[in-house]
Amino acid sequence: MDGFDLLVINGLVVTASDTANYDIAIKDGKIALLAPPGVLGKESAKRVIDAEGGYVMPGGVDTHVHLEEPALFGGKGRSSDTFETGTRSSVCGGTTTIVAFAPQAKTIPSLLAVLEDTHARAKDNCYTDYSFHMLVGHPGEQALSEFPRLRELGISSLKIYMTYEALQLRDDQILDILLASRREGITTMIHAENGDVLNWMTRKLEERGLYAPKYHATSRPQIVETEATNRAIALAELMDAPILVVHVSSPSAAAHLRTAQTRGLPVYAETCPQYLFLTRADLDRPDFEGAKCVCSPPPRESAADHDAIWLGLANGTFTVLSSDHCPFMYEDREQGKKSILSDAFPEGRFSGIPNGCPGIETRLALTLSANRLPLQKFVEVTSTNAARLYGLYPTKGTILPGVSDADLTIWYPPGRLGSFKLTNSMLHHNVDYTPFEGVELNQWPRWTILRGQVVWDRDGGGLVGKKGYGQFVRRGKSTLPGPRKSGDWDVSVF
Ligand code: URP
Ligand code: ZN
Ligand code: ZN
Secondary structure, three states: OOOEEEEEEEEEEEOOOOEEEEEEEEEOOEEEEEEOOOOOOHHHEEEEEEOOOOEEEEOEEEEEEOOOOEOOOOOOOEOOOOHHHHHHHHHHOOEEEEEEEEEOOOOOOOHHHHHHHHHHHHOOOOOOEEEEEEEOOOOOHHHHHOHHHHHHOOOOEEEEEOOOOOOEOOHHHHHHHHHHHHHHOOEEEEEOOOHHHHHHHHHHHHHOOOOOOOHHHHOOOHHHHHHHHHHHHHHHHHHOOOEEEOOOOOHHHHHHHHHHHHOOOOEEEEEOOHHHHOOHHHHHOOOOHHHHHOOOOOOOOOHHHHHHHHHHHHHOOOOEEOOOEOOOOHHHHOHHHHOOOOOOOOOOOHHHOOOOEOOOOOHHHHHHHHOOOOHHHHHHHHHHHHHHHOOOOOOOOOOOOOOOEOOEEEEOOOOOOOOEEOOHHHOOOOOOOOOOOOOEEOOOEEEEEEOOEEEEEOOOOEEOOOOOOOOEOOOOOOOOOOOOOOOOOOHHHO
């Protein structure tokens, strides 16, 4: 067979299920063939990429990304990456598909209007393929009635919050959403922190003059996350609805998730590099620099907490490892400082800092360089499972001939790059820092390929993709196990 557009030769092909030496042939944006090395002649394709023994993996899928969002997460400002700059940064870090949020504020009754507005922002601006989760802030009658139409439009997931003044839902509102989501085959992502408790703790800390960024962690101890996680699981079990608990930081919350999973409940979990590489000590960096690491839940205490989260990735408690890319310029984070700066409190005020860290470009290299996951598990949690859970599989998240889009991340041969330090100057996001500055790396994507087109060529021009090449992807239902009646009640009665 000949007439391929691209051959990727001499790679070690790693998917969630297999690791083997194959050459990959690509035609019309799709994976056409996998063949033993050397079987497909170089002359059979218009272009040949020699991976020289580097890993060839399905393109990264990052399903937790905030772009162009108003600061609904405390503080002021707007997430500083647009769809253009955020997806640009994404391909440079090996991620070919993102799912960003379409945020519904409490004042807006219609989700469809929010979706239309978010489409307009993304259209013709993206370097990656993309979709949206609805971020539901106002689950009124109108919003709930729009769920079937959202499914027709290819949206099969939403996110809700148990915290943040602008977004926090009551338990009865969460039940409304879970019931409607279950009916339509929508997966509900839940930010599980007890907002009432952490607001109370914040007030108490501030009454005592404890304003510095490090007190962000004091205001949100693990039990704040653990209680909410447990409650989220109970509400989901009551409604027999699949959930994913997002950005889990706490080993004790992870233990509750694991217990639910071993009971066979469709309870999924996500963690992020923040909870593998940052600790509470990072919130205490001098000169208010700790503000760069303020996210919720907060980075936890120690290496032992990191170890527990790595273990949860390895043993399947965590379904996905996302970035939770939520970028704010440092000057926006300094609002916390400006809002309180005085002789009495020169260290600034943590509750005025918008929450969230940038990380869309660093997620894959940080995690692979740490060398703490088997390669297939790395692919599973950074690409395949996200595609499965959010209805993108097997078009995305794997390398299946005749079926999958030709989305590939090709790494350097192991050892080729040596050891080097991550710096913000290497990155392509619109943020003036990375919280991971100085972390030691030994890998970076050498090429990123999206639907057969090279969009990142680190040694041959860097960013070579074109803005607007990224397409909206209509998503179907999750292909991971769904509702499964577990209790002595019948949800259909509701
Ligand atoms: O602190 C965080 N995680 N900020 C981003 C918003 C969110 O809750 O995901
Ligand atoms: Zn969240
Ligand atoms: Zn987030």
